[in-house]
Amino acid sequence: MTLQAKLDAFKADFEAGKPPYNVPYSVIETMHRATAGLVVSGAAARALKAGDRAPDFTLSDPDGRPVSSADLLARGPLVVSFYRGVWCPYCNMELQALQAALPRFEALGAALVAISPQTAPNSRKSVRQNDLGFPILSDPHNDVAAAFGLRFAMPDELVDLYKGLKNDLPAFNGDASWTLPMPGRFVIAQDGTVLYAEVNPDYTRRPEPDDMLPALRRAASVAA
Template identity: 80%
Template sequence: MTLQSKLDAFKADFEAGKPPYNVPYSVVETMHRATTELIASGAAQRALKAGDELPTFRLSDPDGNTVSSADLLSSGPLVISFYRGVWCPYCNMELQALQEALPTFQELGASLLAISPQNPVNSRKSVRRNKLTFPILSDPRNDVAAAFGLRFEMPDYLIELYKSLKNDLPAFNGNPSWTLPMPARYVVGQGGAILYAEVNPDYTRRPEPEDMLPALRLAATRAAA
C-alpha cells in the first residue's frame, strides 16, 4: 500500500466524520477553504526548486544537540522532510514511510532528517510515536522553512478553528506565531545543489519515498566520479 493511498484512506474516514474523529462537516469545509486559498496564493511556486542552492542551517535535535546541514553533507547527499508536527496524522504517516525507506537511502550514501516548528518535547513525541531512528530537528518560528520559501501565516478563521479543536500551535511550538511550513521534501547533493524538490500546499498530499531514488542515485554517481 502506497503512502498516498494510506493518506487517502485516512482522509476519507476523517471527512466522513467516522469514529474516532466525529468531526462536523463545517470543520472539513474550513480546512478545504484554507487549502484552496493557499494553493491559489502561488506560495508553492515560490519555494526552492531543483537547481537552487540549499540554504545552510544549524538546528537542534530533541536532546539539544546541534545538527548542521554542512556536517551531514560532508558524508553524502541529504534527504530533508519538512512537516507540520506530531499533531498532524498525515505527517506521522509520512514519517513512518520515510523510516521504512531509510535503509534504501543509506545504501545510496544519504542521510535523512525531518524539520518541524515544534518544540523538543513534541519532537521527542514524534520519535516515539513513529519509532524513528533519524534526526528530528526543531525550527523555531519556522525560520529555516522561511529560507526555503515554505513558511506561511495561517488565516484568522483557521486559527479560530484550531483553537476550537484544542490544537494550540503556540503551545506545541513554544512560539506565539501561528505559522506552518508547507509539507515539502528535498534531496540535496553533496555540493549543496537541490536535486529534487516536492512542495505541496495541500497537506493531505505527500510524495512517495521512492520518488526520490533517481535523484539519490544521481547524487551517488556524482560523488563517485
C-alpha cells in the same frame, strides 16, 4: 499500500466523520477553504526548486545537540523533509513511510532529517511514537522553512478553528506566530544543489519516498 493510498483512506474516514473522529462538516469546509486559499496564493511556486542552492542550517535535535547541514553533506547527500508536527496524522504517516525507506537512502550514502517548528519534547514524542531512526530538528519560528520558501501564516478562520479544537499551536511550537511550513521534501547534493524538490500546499498530498531515489542515485554517482 502506497503512502498516498494510506493518506487518502485516512482522509476519507476523517471527512466522513467516522469514529473516533466525529468531525462536523463545518470543520471540514473550513479546512478545505484554507487549503484552497493556500493553493491559489501561489506560495508553493516560491519554494526552492531543483537546481537552486539550499541554505545552510544548524538546528538542534530533540536532545539539544546541534546538527549542521554542512556536516551532514560532508558525508553524503541529504534528504530533508519538513514536518508540521506531532498533532498532524498525515505528517506522522509520512514519517513512518520515510522510516521504511531509510535503508534505501542509506544504501546510497544519504542521511535523512525531518525539520519541524515543534518543541523538543514534541519531537521526542514524534520519534518515539513513529519509531524513527532519524532525527527531527527543531526550527523555531519556522526560520529554516522560510529560507526554503515554505513558511506561511495560517488564515484567521483556520486559527479560530484550531483554537476551538484545542489544537494549541503556540504551545506545540513555543511560538505565538501561528505559522507552519508547507510539507516539503528535498534531496540536496553534497555541493548544496537541490536535486529534487516536492512542495504541496495541500497537506493531504505527499510524494512517495521512493520518488527521491533517482536523485539520490545521481548524487551517489557524482560522489563516486
